[in-house]
Structures are given as C-alpha cells and as structure tokens.
Amino acid sequence: MRTIHTSEIIDAVANMCIKANTELPDDVRAKLEQALAEETSPSAKEVLRQLLENADLARDTKLPLCQDTGLAVLFVELGDEVKIEGGNLREAINEGVRKGYKDGFLRKSSCHPLTRANMGDNTPAIIHFDMVPGDKLKMVFMAKGGGSENMSRVTMLAPAQGWEGIKKFVINRIAEAGPNPCPPTIVGIGIGGTFDHAAKIAKKSLMRRLDDTHPDPQIAAMEKELEEDLNKLGVGPMGLGGKTTVLSVKITVEPCHLASLPLAVNVQCHSQRHEEVVL
Amino acid sequence: MAEYKLNTPLTDEDIVQLKAGDVVFLTGTIYSARDAAHKKLVELLDQGKELPFDLEGAAIYYVGPSPAPPGRPIGAAGPTTSYRMDSFAPRLYSLGLKATIGKGKRDEPTRQAMQDYKAVYFGATGGAGALLSNSIVESTVIAFDELGPEAIREMKVQDFPLLVINDAHGNELYAVPDRKAAGIE
Numbered sequence: 001m002r003t004i005h006t007s008e009i010i011d012a013v014a015n016m017c018i019k020a021n022t023e024l025p026d027d028v029r030a031k032l033e034q035a036l037a038e039e040t041s042p043s044a045k046e047v048l049r050q051l052l053e054n055a056d057l058a059r060d061t062k063l064p065l066c067q068d069t070g071l072a073v074l075f076v077e078l079g080d081e082v083k084i085e086g087g088n089l090r091e092a093i094n095e096g097v098r099k100g101y102k103d104g105f106l107r108k109s110s111c112h113p114l115t116r117a118n119m120g121d122n123t124p125a126i127i128h129f130d131m132v133p134g135d136k137l138k139m140v141f142m143a144k145g146g147g148s149e150n151m152s153r154v155t156m157l158a159p160a161q162g163w164e165g166i167k168k169f170v171i172n173r174i175a176e177a178g179p180n181p182c183p184p185t186i187v188g189i190g191i192g193g194t195f196d197h198a199a200k201i202a203k204k205s206l207m208r209r210l211d212d213t214h215p216d217p218q219i220a221a222m223e224k225e226l227e228e229d230l231n232k233l234g235v236g237p238m239g240l241g242g243k244t245t246v247l248s249v250k251i252t253v254e255p256c257h258l259a260s261l262p263l264a265v266n267v268q269c270h271s272q273r274h275e276e277v278v279l
Numbered sequence: 280m281a282e283y284k285l286n287t288p289l290t291d292e293d294i295v296q297l298k299a300g301d302v303v304f305l306t307g308t309i310y311s312a313r314d315a316a317h318k319k320l321v322e323l324l325d326q327g328k329e330l331p332f333d334l335e336g337a338a339i340y341y342v343g344p345s346p347a348p349p350g351r352p353i354g355a356a357g358p359t360t361s362y363r364m365d366s367f368a369p370r371l372y373s374l375g376l377k378a379t380i381g382k383g384k385r386d387e388p389t390r391q392a393m394q395d396y397k398a399v400y401f402g403a404t405g406g407a408g409a410l411l412s413n414s415i416v417e418s419t420v421i422a423f424d425e426l427g428p429e430a431i432r433e434m435k436v437q438d439f440p441l442l443v444i445n446d447a448h449g450n451e452l453y454a455v456p457d458r459k460a461a462g463i464e
Binding site for chain 1: 300314315342343344345346347348351354355356357359360362382383384402404405406407408409410412413426427428429442452453454455456457458460461462463
C-alpha cells in the first residue's frame with residue numbers, strides 16, 4: 001500500500017482550480033488560432049481575436065478567463081493500492097475547491113436549486129470516482145460554466161434510429177443552442193450506458209485533449225464527420241456567422257440495454273478549462 | 280456597419296440611429312443585474328416600491344463578476360446568457376430601460392418591446408471576461424448584497440465595446456443556422 005496525505009490532495013485541487021481558470025490550455029489555444037486563420041468573416045475573426053487577447057490577459061494578470069468560473073467537476077481515479085491518510089478523500093477534494101476558489105478570487109456559483117441561496121464556497125464539487133488498479137491517484141478537474149451546460153441534453157432514442165438519428169439530434173441541438181453557449185463550442189457526446197451514464201460519459205469526453213484522435217478508427221471517423229457537419233451550420237463564433245461553430249467533437253461509446261439507445265450531448269464553451277494531476 | 284461612441288443615460292435619439300451590426304463604445308454608468316436580481320426588481324415593482332436605480336435611459340449588464348482581486352475595481356466581467364432575463368425585459372423596457380447587454384438570443388416579446396419602446400440589445404463577447412473588465416473603471420454594490428455575485432452593481436465604464444444584436448427597428452444580427460447544409464433537412 002502507498003499512502004497519500006489529504007493535505008497533498010487539498011493543495012493539488014486548489015492549484016488545479018486556479019490554473020484551469022486562468023490559463024487557457026495549449027490545445028484549445030491552438031484550435032482558436034487555427035480557426036482565426038481559417039475564418040473569413042470580419043465579425044468571426046474579431047471574436048476569435050478577442051478570445052485570444054483575453055487568454056493572454058488572463059495568463060498575465062491571473063484574472064479568470066471568464067467570470068463564470070464554473071461548478072467544480074472532477075473525475076477521480078483511485079488506485080486500489082492507495083491509502084488516504086489524514087481524512088476523507090471527498091472532503092479533501094471539497095476543501096481544495098474551497099481553497100482554490102477563495103485564494104484565486106474565483107466566482108462561487110454553487111447555489112441551492114430552489115431557494116437559489118449561494119453556498120458561498122463553490123462546494124459541493126461534482127465528483128465522479130472510479131477504482132482502478134495501481135498505487136496512484138489521478139484527478140482531472142474541469143471548471144464547468146452554466147451557460148453552456150444549460151444547452152446540454154439527454155435523450156433516449158429508439159435503437160433503429162442509429163447513427164443517423166444520433167447525428168440529427170446533435171445537429172439540431174447545436175443549431176437550437178445557437179449563440180447561447182459561447183460558440184465555437186466543444187461537443188461531448190455519450191452514446192450508450194443508461195440514461196444517467198450517457199450524461200456522465202458525455203462529460204468525460206470533454207476531458208480529452210482537443211488535438212487527440214479516438215483510438216477506435218470508427219469512432220474517430222464519426223467525430224470527424226459530425227464536426228464537419230456541425231461547422232456547416234454557420235452559427236459561427238458568438239453566433240455571428242462563420243465557419244467555426246464547434247472546435248471539436250468528442251464521442252464516448254459504451255454498451256447499453258438492447259431496448260435502448262441513450263444519447264447525451266454535453267456542450268462546452270470555447271474555453272475548455274481543465275487540468276489534470278497524478279499523485 | 281457604423282461605429283458610435285455613446286454616453287449614458289441613453290436617449291431615444293441615441294437608440295433609433297443604431298442598426299444591428301453597429302459597434303458601440305459605451306461610456307458612463309451601467310448596472311449589473313442577472314437572474315435573482317431581476318426577480319427582486321420585479322417584486323419591488325409589484326409592491327409599488329422604488330427601484331435601487333433609475334431605469335430612465337439606463338443600461339443593464341447581465342453579469343455576475345468574479346471577485347475583485349487586490350488593486351482592481353472588479354474581477355472578470357463578461358456577459359451571461361440573456362434568454363433567462365426575457366420574462367422580465369419587456370416590462371423594464373416599458374419603464375424607460377434603453378439597453379440590455381448580454382449574449383445569446385432574445386425571445387419574440389423582448390424583441391417586440393425593443394421596437395415599441397425604442398430600446399436595443401447589445402452583445403458583448405462571451406467568455407472574454409478578463410478583457411471586458413478592463414473597460415470597467417469603478418464598481419459599487421448598490422442593492423441585494425446578499426446575492427453575492429448576483430448583487431446589483433453600479434459600474435462606471437469607459438469605451439465598453441458592444442455590438443448591436445437587436446435594434447429598435449426589428450433587425451437581428453445573429454446568423455440563422457443552416458440545417459440543410461449540415462445534412463439534416
């Protein structure tokens with residue numbers, strides 16, 4: 001067994017909260033720069049230019065990229081040879097979120113769903129735990145903004161609708177979302193599992209690097225096809241028209257019940273703020 | 280597409296000259312208000328009470344800024360999605376509000392209210408919160424402090440960069456999604 005102390009976890013999570021919210025990841029920046037080079041409409045170019053300037057300013061001043069510094073979402077893989085010392089893992093992660101959002105002057109957006117009273121410290125974090133072999137603790141953090149999350153949907157298609165039905169649903173969703181989720185967006189898609197699991201794997205898809213290629217060539221081809229189709233919609237940066245409606249499409253496929261075809265579309269804004277740490 | 284420099288409070292003359300697609304650099308006083316603050320504003324109106332600021336010629340910015348770090352008047356301050364304020368906007372426009380600032384589409388009653396009361400909807404670049412905060416030189420909470428990020432702030436802005444999305448003549452700037460080109464119609 002290997003021991004990891006909760007103090008190490010708290011600091012790691014706090015650092016991820018601050019870094020993710022102030023430094024645009026290099027893969028996202030590269031996609032925005034590529035989009036700027038390819039766009040021809042002046043308004044689309046101006047929006048992309050502003051987003052890159054915003055990223056430079058946030059990095060230099062440590063201001064958050066966006067005032068919506070998100071709900072804290074974490075995917076955690078705990079090795080089965082790891083013993084957590086000094087407290088409880090979930091509580092340590094929440095403490096890290098409290099510290100990061102306070103120290104980084106980040107907006108606390110977590111509130112009671114009905115009274116709307118602000119929780120004051122951006123907890124509880126949304127944490128997805130997974131037990132894996134080994135002696136490491138891996139944590140992937142994402143600051144998930146509300147404007148794009150509101151444009152996300154889960155649906156249960158009939159199995160016969162297949163890939164064509166999936167494409168139609170996703171394209172209609174991005175068309176209806178229009179300018180609302182701060183396009184160009186990153187589209188995380190979960191196909192399979194159950195109603196709830198589809199949503200989880202759609203979100204997990206958003207944790208991938210934008211410049212990766214899915215290891216399964218068939219799914220990689222689906223991602224490329226859907227990305228090309230979505231970019232023909234002409235929604236464009238901030239909905240002002242143009243070639244760049246999405247920066248990337250990421251799909252996760254998992255087995256489902258033979259009666260079902262669960263589908264989830266998790267929309268992420270142009271700023272894919274995520275960080276990863278392995279302890 | 281033209282460029283204008285405008286000052287608050289905004290007048291009918293300021294507004295009617297604007298066309299969807301025009302760029303406006305706004306200087307003066309604007310007020311932050313988003314979901315919870317709008318609910319409270321409308322409750323005050325229903326009770327016949329005075330609002331915390333004068334709506335006549337005013338501009339409301341749909342924003343919930345991040346906390347101000349030391350040495351800055353405000354944290355990141357980009358627009359939030361506007362449709363959530365659509366159920367309140369026509370009433371506020373009817374009472375003298377001249378402009379709202381946000382991102383994303385407005386509903387039909389809100390667009391109609393802009394024509395009826397000579398008002399506009401400005402877009403600011405979503406996600407450019409750090410950059411836009413540079414145009415905000417002062418910020419003071421004037422109401423609903425308990426709402427935290429959703430409190431109403433009086434903010435002084437200098438050349439705040441805006442794009443006219445919906446004008447007072449029924450025009451809208453947003454692109455219409457081409458589903459046929461995307462292969463589903």
